[in-house]
Every structure is written in C-alpha cells, then in structure tokens.
Amino acid sequence: MASEGVMISLLAPMYHNVVHHWSDDIYTIQERLFARHLQWLRLTDHHPVTISQIADWLDGRGSLPSRAYLITFDDGFLDTLEVALPLLQQFRATACIFVTTSWCGIKEGPPSTRGHPMLTWSQLRQLADAGVEVGAHTVTHPFLTDIAPESAWEEIHHAKHEIEDRLGREVQAFSYPNSKHNPLIREMVQRAGYRLAFGGNFGLSHRETDPYNLYRPCIYNFCKVPEFLLSLSTGVDVRTRYGNWRRQLRTLKYVTNIMDPRK
Numbered sequence: 021m022a023s024e025g026v027m028i029s030l031l032a033p034m035y036h037n038v039v040h041h042w043s044d045d046i047y048t049i050q051e052r053l054f055a056r057h058l059q060w061l062r063l064t065d066h067h068p069v070t071i072s073q074i075a076d077w078l079d080g081r082g083s084l085p086s087r088a089y090l091i092t093f094d095d096g097f098l099d100t101l102e103v104a105l106p107l108l109q110q111f112r113a114t115a116c117i118f119v120t121t122s123w124c125g126i127k128e129g130p131p132s133t134r135g136h137p138m139l140t141w142s143q144l145r146q147l148a149d150a151g152v153e154v155g156a157h158t159v160t161h162p163f164l165t166d167i168a169p170e171s172a173w174e175e176i177h178h179a180k181h182e183i184e185d186r187l188g189r190e191v192q193a194f195s196y197p198n199s200k201h202n203p204l205i206r207e208m209v210q211r212a213g214y215r216l217a218f219g220g221n222f223g224l225s226h227r228e229t230d231p232y233n234l235y236r237p238c239i240y241n242f243c244k245v246p247e248f249l250l251s252l253s254t255g256v257d258v259r260t261r262y263g264n265w266r267r268q269l270r271t272l273k274y275v276t277n278i279m280d281p282r283k
C-alpha cells in the first residue's frame with residue numbers, strides 16, 4: 021500500500037493491437053515492444069490494480085499502491101487473447117479489455133478495426149476466465165457526441181447488459197469510442213451503472229480526477245521504452261509532438277535543399 025507522503029497515481033496505458041511482427045500501423049504494437057513496456061513497468065515499481073480497486077479508491081472507500089497501473093485494450097481484438105495474454109501472465113499485469121459488442125466474432129471488421137479479426141464471445145469468456153476484466157465500448161462504436169441522445173443511451177446501456185448476460189460478470193468500466201464525450205454522455209454512463217470510464221487524455225489519474233474521464237495515454241508503435249515512460253510520466257501527447265517534429269524536419273530538409281548553392 022501507499023507509503024506516507026507518496027502521491028498515489030493511476031497509469032492506464034491504452035493499447036489496440038499487439039502482434040508478432042512489426043506493423044506500420046501506429047495502433048499495432050509488436051509483442052517484443054509490449055513485453056518491454058511490461059518489463060519497464062515492473063522495473064519502475066508500478067503495481068497492477070483491478071477496476072474494482074480503482075473504483076473503490078475514487079469513491080474514497082479504498083486505497084491504491086503508490087504507482088498503480090492497469091493495461092487497457094480497446095475494441096476487442098483476437099490478438100489480445102492470442103498475443104497479449106501470455107505476456108500479461110508472464111509479467112503478472114492486470115488488464116481490462118473494452119469491447120464493441122456488435123463486432124464480436126467478426127473476422128474482418130469495419131475500417132476502424134484496420135482489418136484485424138475480433139474476439140468471439142467464447143474467446144472473450146476465455147480471456148475473462150484468465151483474469152482480464154471486460155469493459156464496454158458501446159454496441160457499434162459511434163462518436164457518442166455526434167448521435168441523438170436516445171441512440172447514445174442505447175449504445176451505452178445495451179453494451180453493458182449484453183456483456184453481463186453473455187459472460188455472467190458485472191461490467192463496471194466503460195471507454196468512449198475515439199475518446200469522444202461531453203457532460204451529457206458522461207452523465208449517461210454514470211446513470212447506466214458504470215462505476216468509472218476512461219477518456220483519452222494523456223497523463224496520470226489522481227483521486228480528484230473525474231471518475232468518468234480518467235486519463236489514458238494512447239500507446240503507439242513508435243513508443244519505444246523512453247517514449248513510453250516519458251509519455252506516461254509527463255502526460256505529453258507524444259503523437260502530436262512526433263508529428264510536429266517530423267513536419268519540422270521535412271521543412272528543414274526542403275529549405276536546405278532549395279538554398280543549396282550547387283543547384
């Protein structure tokens with residue numbers, strides 16, 4: 021448990037796909053890199069926690085270790101079971117997968133799944149039996165802020181009940197598709213009975229953080245260990261920084277090229 025004077029924080033990195041081989045897709049992480057992330061979380065004295073522990077801490081009913089973490093996966097990809105799970109077990113990491121219920125069992129999902137196969141309900145059950153918690157990520161993955169409130173309510177409410185009926189486990193956590201939410205959507209998530217929800221802001225959550233907009237830095241395929249640790253500890257959006265840096269580099273190359281006296 022937390023020692024006196026140490027600020028308790030929660031780190032909840034967001035992953036999408038973990039695969040065997042390198043991919044150019046920024047949301048697809050190679051397993052070797054994922055293993056290094058888990059290894060570094062251990063080396064930096066981070067402690068795995070569950071959704072219930074986090075909810076109790078936010079409610080003021082419990083505490084967390086000083087550097088708490090929970091690995092999160094969005095969408096419900098098959099590789100969470102096939103590739104990520106053995107590594108989670110090896111490093112004794114806790115994790116929660118946020119499932120888009122209508123995508124379950126789809127071999128090649130809609131464009132936002134980037135062609136990766138999704139978990140079936142029975143595979144999702146295997147994952148839950150292995151200790152990975154299951155949260156909801158709506159039924160059809162719409163931008164909740166762009167649809168009618170009645171439809172948003174259906175997406176939020178129905179996803180929770182479908183997962184609970186099929187898996188026989190309570191669903192306590194929610195994540196917003198594309199991290200899109202507003203006060204009305206957050207209020208609906210609370211009213212639907214979820215104890216907490218993750219947004220997509222970079223950084224660490226503290227006890228004062230809105231339980232329906234917890235921080236969750238997205239991890240990209242270029243997040244090697246230094247980038248991973250720095251993005252986690254500083255809360256800096258590495259994707260924007262990386263994009264700006266590459267643009268500046270391109271401009272610099274262009275300017276030096278046109279100013280080249282040999283031309």
Ligand SMILES: [Zn+2]
Binds near residue numbers: 095157161197198
């Ligand atoms: Zn998603």
